[in-house]
Amino acid sequence: MTAPTTVATDVVLKLTNVHSYYGAIHALRGIDIEVPRGEIVTLIGANGAGKTTTLRTISGLLHPREGSVEFNGQDISRVPAHELVVKGIGHAPEGRRIFSRLTIYENLLMGGFTRSKDENTEQVERVYELFPRLRERHAQKGGTLSGGEQQMLAIGRALMTRPDVLLLDEPSLGLAPILVQQIFGIIREINASGMTILLVEQNALQALSVANRGYVLQTGEVVLSGSSRDLRENEMVRKAYLGED
Amino acid sequence: MTALPATSEAGARVPMGASLRPLLRLVIPALLVVGAYAFMGPEQFVNAMTRGAIYALIALGYTMVYGIIELINFAHGDMFMMGAFVSLTFLGQILGLTGSITEIAKLAPLLVAAFFISMIVMGAVGVTIERLAYKPLRAAPRLAPLITAIGVSFILQNIVMLKYGPYQTNSPKIFPSVDIVIGTAKIPALSLFIIVVAVVMMIALQLFIGRTRLGRAMRSTAADRDAAQLMGVNINRTIAITFLIGAALAGAAGVVNGLQYGVSRFDDGFQAGLKAFTAAVLGGIGNTVGAALGGFIIGFIEVGATVMGFSRWGPAIVFGTLVIVLVFRPSGLLGQQLGERA
Ligand SMILES: Nc1ncnc2c1ncn2[C@@H]1O[C@H](COP(=O)(O)OP(=O)(O)O)[C@@H](O)[C@H]1O
Numbered sequence A: 001m002t003a004p005t006t007v008a009t010d011v012v013l014k015l016t017n018v019h020s021y022y023g024a025i026h027a028l029r030g031i032d033i034e035v036p037r038g039e040i041v042t043l044i045g046a047n048g049a050g051k052t053t054t055l056r057t058i059s060g061l062l063h064p065r066e067g068s069v070e071f072n073g074q075d076i077s078r079v080p081a082h083e084l085v086v087k088g089i090g091h092a093p094e095g096r097r098i099f100s101r102l103t104i105y106e107n108l109l110m111g112g113f114t115r116s117k118d119e120n121t122e123q124v125e126r127v128y129e130l131f132p133r134l135r136e137r138h139a140q141k142g143g144t145l146s147g148g149e150q151q152m153l154a155i156g157r158a159l160m161t162r163p164d165v166l167l168l169d170e171p172s173l174g175l176a177p178i179l180v181q182q183i184f185g186i187i188r189e190i191n192a193s194g195m196t197i198l199l200v201e202q203n204a205l206q207a208l209s210v211a212n213r214g215y216v217l218q219t220g221e222v223v224l225s226g227s228s229r230d231l232r233e234n235e236m237v238r239k240a241y242l243g244e245d
Numbered sequence B: 001m002t003a004l005p006a007t008s009e010a011g012a013r014v015p016m017g018a019s020l021r022p023l024l025r026l027v028i029p030a031l032l033v034v035g036a037y038a039f040m041g042p043e044q045f046v047n048a049m050t051r052g053a054i055y056a057l058i059a060l061g062y063t064m065v066y067g068i069i070e071l072i073n074f075a076h077g078d079m080f081m082m083g084a085f086v087s088l089t090f091l092g093q094i095l096g097l098t099g100s101i102t103e104i105a106k107l108a109p110l111l112v113a114a115f116f117i118s119m120i121v122m123g124a125v126g127v128t129i130e131r132l133a134y135k136p137l138r139a140a141p142r143l144a145p146l147i148t149a150i151g152v153s154f155i156l157q158n159i160v161m162l163k164y165g166p167y168q169t170n171s172p173k174i175f176p177s178v179d180i181v182i183g184t185a186k187i188p189a190l191s192l193f194i195i196v197v198a199v200v201m202m203i204a205l206q207l208f209i210g211r212t213r214l215g216r217a218m219r220s221t222a223a224d225r226d227a228a229q230l231m232g233v234n235i236n237r238t239i240a241i242t243f244l245i246g247a248a249l250a251g252a253a254g255v256v257n258g259l260q261y262g263v264s265r266f267d268d269g270f271q272a273g274l275k276a277f278t279a280a281v282l283g284g285i286g287n288t289v290g291a292a293l294g295g296f297i298i299g300f301i302e303v304g305a306t307v308m309g310f311s312r313w314g315p316a317i318v319f320g321t322l323v324i325v326l327v328f329r330p331s332g333l334l335g336q337q338l339g340e341r342a
């Protein structure tokens, strides 16, 4: 393959002035975000700020009414979600949304829906290496898993699509502290293997500790952005999101 | 989300000896079937199976569409009616056939062609209706597509009435009225043919849903539409295919109905649709095996009522049974299969 132009830009995702709606509800009010290749970028913000909506707009579950979403230099704001899976956007959605009546293994195969049998055999093995717990329970029904296991499965299932960028929506939500640590460890590990990650979190402290940079969302707008270090030092972030005063 | 409802957890709420339950699941239906056979005799038994097969084929379309988009497609009974008209138009008006065809070498290709044409035409009609009438309303409140479906039902009936009139139209009974004698019982060969065709289609459908890539797309779309999209499933195409299959099965039921009864009328879809819908609910709406089971149960109730001399009470007994089943098992005999969320 000849070198694609996307390498030169080195920005995997670029949102420019994105406005998204749910009917009449104006959920995103002109968002600008860039996700450089190989980095972990985090979106933090209070409940209802628009984090989930941003991810849904990127993965094509929702189309922006205004503005553009570029993925590897290509405008994808009108591309349906199922095509973006093939292009390389993997999304572990809010609430995990795993298939409760399928086993772990079958859920992973669903993740490989657009891939060949051989590719899936290989990728399932990688996911099991990353999450030995999933291998142990491979025949167990998704609906019977604990919250942590479901989250691992949701991430594993998204990895099965062999994404270029991985969107994670509140992977630590509802998990016990020890599992939160484990999940963030895995996020680091996935990133270390070269994966670009856009991480949505309410757990700002944890998120900023793994991410290279972050954006702070408030009522559908980016109110602050910068390197994780800068954000952690920022007065407003410390007060509002890190629970310090 | 599983291929077979044997894994349905609907019954797990009732505490009962773990070893007893699967046994009872087999024994009770077996006793009912044997009892029905002893009570009705072989001829009426086959008659009940034949009627049941037709209801079952129609019920599958109701249950598949409900399973995937939670719409009760009121126009589905009319798809069955139209399927019968496609078949009689092809056999009677285009080929000019009137009576039975005794040569198998001639009969077989005609039957294949009748099924093929009716299923293709109705499949196309089903996809078109979904695209024009239901798809634009996918994000609308539930009532909107429901009322639209009633409207579509009227439109289909009126199209047929305008073309064929408000009376019965003859449908050539090309299948010879040969009986197969088993002991003292005379079983019409057509009945056996109908049962075999229906059962083969049901098994094929089950394999399709359970084993193929498109089947997986259907099951995941039914379970969680957003999650399915994130797996790369084209949900618009999947929903269209669901309508295609449901409508094609209704078309097949229409062909069978024409062969069996020899006449069709523009409003035939209403009664049949109502009973098939009842069958789908009885078996557990969204559950394809349940729909087939429900269809046969309704066939047996109707014929059983006739045997006992209550033929005019048939519908009342059918709906009475539905009410009783729903009181004890609100999600039907086999419960939901296609659409259960995580
Ligand atoms: N399906 C929906 N329909 C209507 N409004 C919604 C829907 N989902 C989210 N919203 C609204 O959009 C805004 C952003 O929500 P969301 O993106 O879920 O926030 P976050 O993920 O940051 O908690 C909120 O005001 C929320 O009420």
Ligand SMILES: [Mg+2]
Residues within 6 Å of the ligand: A048, A051, A052, A053, A094
């Ligand atoms: Mg959210």
